[in-house]
Amino acid sequence: MALQYYCRHCGTKVGSIDQVSLHSETLGFHQLSESERQQMISYEQNGDIHVKTICEDCQEALERNPDYHQYETFIQ
Numbered sequence: 001m002a003l004q005y006y007c008r009h010c011g012t013k014v015g016s017i018d019q020v021s022l023h024s025e026t027l028g029f030h031q032l033s034e035s036e037r038q039q040m041i042s043y044e045q046n047g048d049i050h051v052k053t054i055c056e057d058c059q060e061a062l063e064r065n066p067d068y069h070q071y072e073t074f075i076q
Contacts, residue, residue, distance in 0.1 A: 001047040003027070008040075008052035009073055 003022060005014040024030050029037065040052045054062075061068060068074040 001049070003049045003051060005051050005053045007055035007058055009058040010055060012055050012057075014053055014055050 003017040005016065006012065007014055029041065032040065042050045044050060061074065
């Protein structure tokens with residue numbers, strides 16, 4: 001099982017954690033609401049977990065252009 005982090009805006013792979021035993025409390029998932037979990041975390045058939053996050057480039061773009069927050073994707 002691996003934890004794969006991808007940017008929710010541009011789809012870039014941000015990183016991964018390859019460990020057999022991971023706990024949601026260690027990862028901070030327990031602090032998410034049920035709605036946030038459904039939006040951000042998906043489980044693949046091979047056991048991998050995909051987590052939507054934000055990459056540095058998209059974060060900088062959002063800081064420079066706050067109106068981009070209204071869009072799901074804003075990088076062309």
